[in-house]
Amino acid sequence: MWATKRSGSATGGGPQKKLVIKGLRSVPALPATYKQDTLGRLQSAVRAIQTSQPTSQGLEELYRDCESLCLHKFGSEIYEMLQAELESYTRGQLSEINSQAADSTTNRTVLGQAQIFWTGYIQQLDMIRCVFLYLDRTYVLQTANILSLWAMGLNTVKRYLVETDMKSRLIRLVIGEVSKERDRKEIDRTAVSALVNMFIELGLYVPFFMPGFIESTREYYQRESRRMVRGLVPVMVSDHMQIDEPLSGTMDVPRYLSHVNNRLEQESERIDSYLYADSKTVLLATVRMEMVEKHADRLLSSSFDAMADADMLTDLSNLYTLLAAVNRLDSLKKVWSSYIKKTGLRLVQAPDLDVSLVTELLTLKQRLDDILRESFQNNTMLVNALREAFGEFINTRRNMPAQLIARFIDQRMRAGSKSASMEDDLDELLDRVLVLFRFIQGKDMFEAYYKRDLAKRLLYNKSASIDTERSMLQKLRSECGAGFTNRLEGMYRDMEVSEDLATSFAEARASKGQDAISFHPSVLTLAFWPTYDQIQLVVPKQVDDAQEEFAEFYNAKHQGRNLQWQHNLGTCLLKVAFDEGVKELQLSIVQGTIMILFTEEDELDYMRIQQMTGLEDIELKRALQSLACGKYRVLTKDPKSRDVASSDRFSFNSQFKCPLVRVRISQIAVKEDDKDDRGVEEHVHQDRMVSIDAALIRIMKARRTLEHSALVTELMGQLRFNTSTSEVKERLETMIEREYILRDDNNHMLYHYIA
Incomplete structure (x- = not known):
C-alpha cells in the first residue's frame, strides 16, 4: 500500500514529504474457474467468427480477456486452443469441398467453393488476429520455434492441402481454367484469381503451381504452333489485319506472327490480371520458345524473301522483334544476307539491265535501308551483313559495276540532264551513288572511267554545274584520299x-x-x-x-614545252546562210572543216573531200554520215542511203529547215564506245600489273624468303583491287625471269628475294 505524510509546504521552505512503500499483507488469488471460463469465452468467440455469427462479448472485452490470461502466464493455453480451432475448422471445410466428385460438372463448383472458403478464411483470420493481438505481440514473440498467428493460420491450410494432395487438384483446376480461356471460353476470373492468391500466400505458387502451369503452357502452345506451322501458306500480299479466329482457315507467316503477338499480349494481360507478376518472364519465354524459336528456320526459309520483296515493314518488324527475343538473330542474318545476294545477283548478272543497273541498285539499297531502319532497328549485325552481301554480289562482274557507276554519274552531271536543274537533289543522289561506290573493289577502274567522262564534260562544256563537279571531287577525295583525285584535280x-x-x-x-x-x-x-x-x-x-x-x-x-593539237577533241560554231535564214551550227572540228569546204564548191565527191581534209575513212565516214544522214541534214548525199560509200557525192543543202537558230549536230558513234572502253580497261590492266609487281617486290624485300600461299595472302591485303591467282602467278614468273625473285631448288612453293 502507499502512504504519504505531509509535514510542511515544499514551496514554503518546510520539510520535504516522504514516500513510504509497504508490501501487501497477502497475494490476491484468482477464482478457481477463471482460466477455463476465460478460455471458454475466447473459444466461443473464435467459433462465432468462423461461422460468421455475432460474439457474446465485444471485441474489446475479448481483447482484455486475452491480455489478462497472457499476464497470468496462460499464453500457451490460448495458442494451443487457437491452433486446434483453426485446424478443426480448416479440415472440416476443405474436406467437404474435396469430397466432391472430380468431373466437369463439379469442377466449377469446387473452384467456387474453394474461392469462398479462402476469401472468408482470410477475413476470419484477420479478425481473430485482432482479438488475440496481445498474444501475438507478447507470448509468440517471446517463445522460440512457434509461428505467428497469421502464419499459423496459413500453415494450417497449407498442411491440409499438401497432406491430402488437394493442392494438386486445385492446381489442375486452375490450369484447366486458363487453358479454357486460351481457347476463347468464358471462365470465372475472380475464382481463379483468388486461388492463385491462395497459392502465393501459402508458398505453393513457385514450387508446385508454377512448374505445372509452365509445362501446361508449353504443351498447349506446342500443339497450337505445330498445327499452324504445318498449315502455313505462301505470303499473301494484302493488308494483314489482326484476325479474331486464327485457328480457322489458312494462315501465312505474317498472320502467324501477328497471332503470336496476340498470344503474348493475352498472356501478359493474364499475368497482370490474376497471375503472379514474377512468373511473367518465364511464361512469355515459354510461349516464344514454342511458337517462334522452334520454328524460326521454317518461318524464315518459307517467307522471308516474299516479305522483303513486298516491303512488308510491319511484319518484318514483328519477325525481328520475336527472333531477337529468342536470340535467333543469327538465323535472320543468314537469310537476310542470302536474300541480298540473290536479289543483287539477279540485277548484276542480267546484261539487259546494264542501262538501268545503277538505278536498280540504288532502289534496292534504299529498300534494304528502309527495312533496316523501320523493321530491324538498325541492328549492327544486320547492317554489317548488308555491307558484306552487297560488296560480294556487286563485284561478281569484275569491272562492269565501276564502269556503270561512272557512266551514271556522267549522265547526271551533264548539262541538259533532267536532274541537273535540281542541285540539291543531284547532290543527294551523288551521296547515294557514293554508297555503291564504296562496295566496288575496282576503284582504279572507276577512276579511269570517271576521268574519261569528266574530260569530255570539261572540254565540251557539258557540266550541269561546276560547283557540283567540285563537290563530287571533294567527296571522292574524302572517300579515297588525295592520291586518288590528284589527276582529276589537275584537270x-x-x-x-x-x-x-x-x-x-x-x-x-x-x-x-x-x-x-x-x-x-x-x-x-x-x-x-x-x-x-x-x-x-x-x-x-x-x-x-x-x-x-x-x-x-x-x-x-613557256620555254621548252611541246604543243600537240588534238583536233578530235575540239568543237566549233559556224554561221551558215540557208534559204530559211542564218543558222549557227555547233559542230566538231572535223565536221566544221568539212562544212567549210562547201563555201567554195557546192558539190564534192567523197574522194575529193578525203583528199582535201586528209582524214582516214572511218573518221570521214562518221562525219559525213552525221552531216548528211542524221537528224539535221545540212548536206545532201547522192545516192540517198543511210550509209556513206566512197563513191557518194555530197552537196550543200540550202533548203535545210529547223525552228532552232543554234543547231547542234552530234557525231555519229560507230562502236567507238566499245573501243574506248577496251582502251580504258587495257590501260587500267597495265597499271594493275605494275601495282602487283611493285607489291611483290615490296613484300619480298621485307620478308626475304616467303612461301607461296603466305605471299599471295599478303599481296591481296595490300592491293586496292581484285586480282586472280592466275594473274599473280603470271607476275611471279615475270619477276623470276627478271631475276628479282628466285624459286627454291628443293621447294618450288618457296621464294627468295635476290635483287
Missing part, C-alpha cells in the same frame, strides 16, 4: 589556266586586229588527262593560222 587546274591563257590570247589578237575568227584553245597536261589518238586533219587556213599564232604566244610564255 580542273588545266581548265582554269587554259581559260586565262585563252583570254590573254584573245586580247593579244584583238590588239593586232587579228580576230577574224574566235579561237579558244585549251592546254592540257598529258599526265592528267586520258590518252587520245591523234587524227590527221588538214584544218582550214584560218584555223591553221590561229594555231600558229597561239603556239608562238604560248612558247613566249
